[in-house]
Amino acid sequence: MERKLPVAFGGLALVAALALAACGGGTGGSGSSGSSGGDATGSDGGGGGKTTLLAWHGYTEADGKVLDKIVAAFNESQDACEVKAEAIAWASITEKLITSLGAGNGPNLVVQGPDTGLGYVNQGAFLDVQDYYDDPETYTSVPALFPNLAEAVTWDGKTYGIPMGTAAYAMYYNKDLWAAAGLTDADVPTTIDEMLDVAKKMTNGENYGIAAPDKDPIFLATILHSGGGDFITDGEAFIDSPENVATLEKWQKAFVEDKVSPTGMDQTAAMELFGSGRAGMILNGPWQITSAESFGIDADVFGWPATWVAGVLNYWWSTSMNDTDEEKACVYAFGDFWNSRDMQVVWQDSFYPPNRSDITPEEFTDSRIATLAEFSQYAHYYLSGVQQNFNDISSTTNAMMEQISQGGNVADLVASTQSKVEGYLK
Amino acid sequence: MNAKLAYRAPRMIGGKGAQDPRTLSAGSRRMRRRRNLLGYLFSGPALVILGIFVFYPTFYALAISFTDSSGLNAPSFIGAENYVRAFTEEDSLKALANTVVYAVSYAPLVIIVALAVALLLNRSDLWLRSLMRTVIFVPFIISMAVAALAWSFIIDARTGLLPYWFSRLGIDLPDILASTTWAMPAVIFVAVWKNFGYFMVIFLAGLQNIPRDLYEAAALDGANAWRRLLAVTLPGLRPTMTYVVILAANGAFQAFDQIYVMTGGGPLRSTETIVYRVYIEGFANFRQGYASALSFILMGITMIIGIVQLIVSRRQERDLA
Numbered sequence: 001m002e003r004k005l006p007v008a009f010g011g012l013a014l015v016a017a018l019a020l021a022a023c024g025g026g027t028g029g030s031g032s033s034g035s036s037g038g039d040a041t042g043s044d045g046g047g048g049g050k051t052t053l054l055a056w057h058g059y060t061e062a063d064g065k066v067l068d069k070i071v072a073a074f075n076e077s078q079d080a081c082e083v084k085a086e087a088i089a090w091a092s093i094t095e096k097l098i099t100s101l102g103a104g105n106g107p108n109l110v111v112q113g114p115d116t117g118l119g120y121v122n123q124g125a126f127l128d129v130q131d132y133y134d135d136p137e138t139y140t141s142v143p144a145l146f147p148n149l150a151e152a153v154t155w156d157g158k159t160y161g162i163p164m165g166t167a168a169y170a171m172y173y174n175k176d177l178w179a180a181a182g183l184t185d186a187d188v189p190t191t192i193d194e195m196l197d198v199a200k201k202m203t204n205g206e207n208y209g210i211a212a213p214d215k216d217p218i219f220l221a222t223i224l225h226s227g228g229g230d231f232i233t234d235g236e237a238f239i240d241s242p243e244n245v246a247t248l249e250k251w252q253k254a255f256v257e258d259k260v261s262p263t264g265m266d267q268t269a270a271m272e273l274f275g276s277g278r279a280g281m282i283l284n285g286p287w288q289i290t291s292a293e294s295f296g297i298d299a300d301v302f303g304w305p306a307t308w309v310a311g312v313l314n315y316w317w318s319t320s321m322n323d324t325d326e327e328k329a330c331v332y333a334f335g336d337f338w339n340s341r342d343m344q345v346v347w348q349d350s351f352y353p354p355n356r357s358d359i360t361p362e363e364f365t366d367s368r369i370a371t372l373a374e375f376s377q378y379a380h381y382y383l384s385g386v387q388q389n390f391n392d393i394s395s396t397t398n399a400m401m402e403q404i405s406q407g408g409n410v411a412d413l414v415a416s417t418q419s420k421v422e423g424y425l426k
Numbered sequence: 427m428n429a430k431l432a433y434r435a436p437r438m439i440g441g442k443g444a445q446d447p448r449t450l451s452a453g454s455r456r457m458r459r460r461r462n463l464l465g466y467l468f469s470g471p472a473l474v475i476l477g478i479f480v481f482y483p484t485f486y487a488l489a490i491s492f493t494d495s496s497g498l499n500a501p502s503f504i505g506a507e508n509y510v511r512a513f514t515e516e517d518s519l520k521a522l523a524n525t526v527v528y529a530v531s532y533a534p535l536v537i538i539v540a541l542a543v544a545l546l547l548n549r550s551d552l553w554l555r556s557l558m559r560t561v562i563f564v565p566f567i568i569s570m571a572v573a574a575l576a577w578s579f580i581i582d583a584r585t586g587l588l589p590y591w592f593s594r595l596g597i598d599l600p601d602i603l604a605s606t607t608w609a610m611p612a613v614i615f616v617a618v619w620k621n622f623g624y625f626m627v628i629f630l631a632g633l634q635n636i637p638r639d640l641y642e643a644a645a646l647d648g649a650n651a652w653r654r655l656l657a658v659t660l661p662g663l664r665p666t667m668t669y670v671v672i673l674a675a676n677g678a679f680q681a682f683d684q685i686y687v688m689t690g691g692g693p694l695r696s697t698e699t700i701v702y703r704v705y706i707e708g709f710a711n712f713r714q715g716y717a718s719a720l721s722f723i724l725m726g727i728t729m730i731i732g733i734v735q736l737i738v739s740r741r742q743e744r745d746l747a
Binding site for chain 2: 094095098099101102119120122123124125215264269272320388390391392395396399
């Protein structure tokens with residue numbers, strides 16, 4: 001009995017201490033908490049007033065190493081700011097971001113696309129970076145950036161993201177199948193019809209001319225825009241139009257009659273088919289380069305033969321954790337450094353093309369990246385203005401395209417999909 | 427020394443048989459207070475943890491369920507608007523309907539399978555009985571997400587073993603997880619596969635509590651195996667069955683992991699359950715107040731199920747008595 005009381009008190013005290021420590025929040029020492037708690041007031045433990053920014057991103061492959069290299073170079077280049085980059089799985093970022101920002105210990109910078117970005121902007125979680133774009137004399141990278149990249153994250157006259165990793169989707173082709181079909185560099189298509197002809201030539205009993213994912217909204221948006229139509233822009237659906245019906249009838253013929261691609265594939269299946277060496281071409285992002293290499297496919301790339309193509313668009317977003325001028329200044333400085341000429345040349349090691357238009361061909365170490373860079377100006381976000389119900393919209397349009405690729409009535413399917421998608425956009 | 431004070435038999439603290447504190451001596455009262463304090467102190471750490479990680483979040487969620495909280499903004503009180511929306515918004519009603527379909531399918535199926543296997547493994551003459559019990563129980567100890575991921579690969583239309591095996595038999599399976607018809611049965615199957623081992627163990631314990639002489643008496647009366655099952659086994663398992671039904675029903679209404687991993691609520695929301703809806707509303711649609719309201723509605727539903735089950739069970743026991 002005599003010993004039990006002190007033991008009990010000790011246990012209670014230990015639990016209380018642990019609970020208080022867990023609920024206290026990080027103050028700069030922990031890698032998963034924002035800097036505001038400890039350093040944003042201007043004084044830190046020993047950095048002499050350095051402002052620390054915590055940056056979350058999901059690049060965990062070779063591109064993550066390049067990112068770390070650029071971040072380290074930024075930290076060495078000046079004494080006012082320090083960026084700590086933390087790699088977290090993309091899905092985890094989405095789940096952790098709301099709760100961490102709500103609790104006041106989130107990151108200062110986060111990499112996201114325009115899809116999730118708009119929602120956070122509307123909630124006040126992401127701040128505009130208009131001051132960065134309005135001061136090209138201080139932030140000298142601004143004039144060189146592709147203008148379409150800023151447009152994708154501009155709402156109500158304010159721009160909210162700084163380009164981080166962007167690329168236009170492009171057509172990657174199997175050089176062996178290309179040559180086996182008797183094609184040369186002169187046959188690189190410049191129109192959609194030419195591309196479908198090339199796909200027909202590469203289609204034989206064993207192989208398909210193209211791995212076309214009829215269950216992928218990015219592919220659908222790209223072919224609709226390329227045919228003079230639209231998909232979803234500024235939160236409005238434009239699926240039901242004569243141009244889209246004509247485009248989809250053309251592609252239906254390619255699937256059903258010319259059999260240039262199997263049907264019922266999502267993007268993952270399309271990549272598997274291309275990787276198996278049984279598809280001549282695939283529309284994909286820059287990760288297709290490393291994917292092809294991993295499958296042992298000798299692949300090259302040409303630009304999508306149209307002036308609108310879906311793009312992979314990732315940005316640095318400044319979060320609500322940045323509530324001091326020093327933090328905001330560091331965000332802009334880091335964004336400017338990231339998009340500087342030297343760093344964009346380094347960034348190509350991630351197989352992403354640069355975000356700026358003034359990198360000369362001689363500065364590219366890989367001719368495929370040089371090709372991608374030519375088409376960055378045509379990269380667009382395929383679901384602009386959409387804030388929610390992404391899964392439902394994708395499921396609905398995937399179902400439409402899959403039925404079309406298997407011979408369904410195009411006009412009826414397009415009309416019914418238009419009304420369903422309109423319902424999801426309300 | 428007073429012999430009476432030299433030794434006192436321990437007294438129960440409260441409850442039957444406890445002595446009225448007013449009749450206790452001062453020393454005894456101090457001893458009782460000390461014992462009470464000791465009890466509180468030893469249960470204190472658990473209560474602190476429960477308070478911080480269970481009670482506080484629960485009351486906080488209840489509070490924000492009456493607000494327009496997005497998790498990022500300062501919430502404003504909106505009364506019962508979230509609760510009204512839950513019963514009028516098409517998405518929530520669809521999720522509720524899917525959850526009922528899931529529960530009505532999963533709970534009976536997992537109970538029947540678990541009971542059948544328990545009856546089989548309860549036979550003392552069964553070869554490798556212990557090994558089989560262990561093997562059947564193993565899926566329960568892996569996480570649902572891992573199980574769902576594994577089964578996603580097995581039934582994948584392009585690379586899965588299951589479609590491959592069926593194709594060798596000349597049967598072309600549909601793309602199960604992309605089918606609005608088959609996706610829900612698939613996620614139910616994974617849950618049954620993972621959990622029936624756990625319920626089997628509970629049934630085994632219940633079966634072993636049924637007196638052997640009841641079976642002998644039934645056999646002497648000419649009852650066959652089926653009759654013994656109906657007349658001895660099932661009535662004997664009634665308390666166990668009550669417990670298992672409540673667990674299975676509660677588990678069914680909380681289905682999330684395998685849906686998140688395998689289907690993402692699709693295709694076309696055909697597998698979206700209430701908990702998945704809570705996740706989407708809270709983390710994708712920035713409506714944490716609404717998500718909290720949905721979760722309390724779910725809590726109410728599971729409580730009602732549990733209460734109804736207990737009432738029915740007690741009534742049956744009273745009838746038997």
